[in-house]
Amino acid sequence: MASSVVVDHSQREMEIKAFHESKAGVKGLVDAGVTKLPSMFIHPPENLLSYSLPEEEDDHLHKIRGLQFPVIDLTGFDSPESRKWVVEEIRSAAESWGFFQLVNHGIPLHVMEGIQRGVRAFHELPQEEKAKWYSRDFARKVNFFSFHGDLSAATPADWRDTLSCKALQDPESFEAIPQICR
Template identity: 45%
Template sequence: MSKIKQAVDVTGEASTEPSPDHYDRLQELKAFDESKSGVKGLADAGISKVPRIFLRPADELASDYPIFGTHLKIPVIDFGTRRSSVVDGIRRAAESLGFFQVVNHGVPTGALEEMLRAAGGFHELPREVKMRFYSRELERRVKFGSNFDLYQSRYANWRDTLFCVMGPDPLDPQELPEICRN
């Protein structure tokens, strides 16, 4: 893990901002990717500051989110209403905002809570266990990763994801991490 820490934290202790000629973004991306540890792996390694591959200038970040400072209302789609209302609500939400909240979907609260516990439990597993699921391969139906577009985007996202393709064919539960099978 110290290799990750050294390769990602290229600035050293003496300088707060590396000079452009000393920063090798590709090397930093590769070190992060090859660690197969994700963002939590960086945090667990004890990094003292967020690696440069994740940093975005505040003005650039703000320009990506022009709704900042407005009163945004997330659409709520009630599956307990008439089908035409549900379809119309989904269409409007998808066209205007791109996401929505679903209520009265019939999934028991206990099942949702257990799913969240299992996903959180996966991210708490030892690095060696999670590494078996780390992949950039599109064909894999169960994979762990941090950024699907790590080498294409200008900035990496500070997140880890356990991704499971559940259709069109049912997923074999044995493909899932053990903690997520029930």
């Protein structure tokens, strides 16, 4: 029999409101020395089922420390036949896994490493500096936020912070990116 968790929605709404008004994000909670996980991040026990990996081996699964996950090769993506296959592989991986690795995409390793350094540096900024970017206005080109989804729903929040940069194609848009990330 599955156990159930009673959610006090008014308490949850106050907790979420306070969390967002702080603009500190999850890292801000950790940096502040939080010792108890806020209830908005706690999943009910029935949602914490153990997950087992598929038994079958697949050519497009990659092993790292025993974990297999989809790896999608973009070689030949410019041909219509390849493109159709790649799109189907991405759809399948997104639906069944929620993530995947792309290889042979043409982005040099030094560029990807630079992006990682910039994003890490952003997350290490003082809370006051990151707060300038904190917003749930998803029409913005760049925003920093922590809670994904409907704030009023009883769904538990993900324990993560996100720096989102929409496609920035013109040179003026590049200025919208936090300086430390450029």
